[in-house]
Amino acid sequence: MAAPPAIAARGLVKRYGAVEALAGVDLEVAAGEVFALLGPNGAGKTTLVEILEGFRRPGAGEARVLGEDPARAGPAWRARIGVVFQSAGFFDVLTVREVVAHFASFYPAPLDPARVIAMVGLDGQERRRLKHLSGGQKRRVDLALGIVGDPELIFLDEPTTGLDPEGRRQLWAVIRQFAALGKTVLLTTHYLEEAEALADRVAIIIRGRFAAQGAPAAIGGREEGRATVTFHPAGRLAEAPLPPLPGLERLPDGRVALATAAPTRAVAELARWAEALGEPELPGLEIRRPTLEDVYLRLVRAHDAEADAAAALPAGGSA
Numbered sequence: 001m002a003a004p005p006a007i008a009a010r011g012l013v014k015r016y017g018a019v020e021a022l023a024g025v026d027l028e029v030a031a032g033e034v035f036a037l038l039g040p041n042g043a044g045k046t047t048l049v050e051i052l053e054g055f056r057r058p059g060a061g062e063a064r065v066l067g068e069d070p071a072r073a074g075p076a077w078r079a080r081i082g083v084v085f086q087s088a089g090f091f092d093v094l095t096v097r098e099v100v101a102h103f104a105s106f107y108p109a110p111l112d113p114a115r116v117i118a119m120v121g122l123d124g125q126e127r128r129r130l131k132h133l134s135g136g137q138k139r140r141v142d143l144a145l146g147i148v149g150d151p152e153l154i155f156l157d158e159p160t161t162g163l164d165p166e167g168r169r170q171l172w173a174v175i176r177q178f179a180a181l182g183k184t185v186l187l188t189t190h191y192l193e194e195a196e197a198l199a200d201r202v203a204i205i206i207r208g209r210f211a212a213q214g215a216p217a218a219i220g221g222r223e224e225g226r227a228t229v230t231f232h233p234a235g236r237l238a239e240a241p242l243p244p245l246p247g248l249e250r251l252p253d254g255r256v257a258l259a260t261a262a263p264t265r266a267v268a269e270l271a272r273w274a275e276a277l278g279e280p281e282l283p284g285l286e287i288r289r290p291t292l293e294d295v296y297l298r299l300v301r302a303h304d305a306e307a308d309a310a311a312a313l314p315a316g317g318s319a
């Protein structure tokens, strides 16, 4: 029998006065999966995560996290989850070692604090007080506090915000190490390359609804969508007329481009054309699929356009 999902939520709705932060979200995250939530500011990511952590109650819908309702689950359940908040700036006068050991003492079967400190790249900093750490080092402490209880499931809210590129990659390695132990990870991020680098699946949440979800490589039709083939003709290729492929065009920068649903066939035709001209290579050949960022921006802009159109309807018009 398949393992029960780590997270299963149906029809989650949350309103704050007139603001509908969640407008009916269904989410299933398998045990051992790394799942990333993407979305613009105010889309509802933190609200969703806080409901799953048991810190907020939904207005409607239900959630099961590690088999329990997070709003009612007790301390035994809480010991099985780890939480890394957007910024946990407390215990400033304690040292790294003290604060990690202190947190470890809350859990029935914690990891060794020294090992956790090393995992997050803070070895050598054990005796420094948190108030003397840089922003990036504090973020590492936050992550250490989230994993020291050896949770089955960890929630990471923007885990690498404020880190330099090297620090971000180091924390990615920690998260990967954690996932490789079979743990489940739910993270929110504004960095699309972070979702692409870490997540088995991502969901794009816009105005409290999932606009798309799937594997980062396939979401929003990335694998089936049109690809753009480009090359930079030189020598005889620059002078010869282009082959009669519909849509093939010269760009102002001298490259030749074609947007096509059949890039393999297009490249084969272009190769035959070049070969016939005595050129075995298409210089600077690239085949580009829509990136995760392309898909994300397309969805966000489509929703913005829809919202603008709805706002422009005369009063009493149907939305």
Ligand SMILES: Nc1ncnc2c1ncn2[C@@H]1O[C@H](COP(=O)(O)OP(=O)(O)OP(=O)(O)O)[C@@H](O)[C@H]1O
Pocket (backbone or CB within 6 Å): 016, 019, 020, 021, 039, 040, 041, 042, 043, 044, 045, 046, 047, 048
């Ligand atoms: N306690 C609250 N009271 C009133 N409104 C709230 C509260 N918390 C969140 N909201 C509103 O709910 C919506 C969703 O907020 P949420 O923090 O879940 O978004 P988010 O996707 O996490 O945003 P960000 O990327 O900026 O962190 C926003 O419009 C926000 O202003």
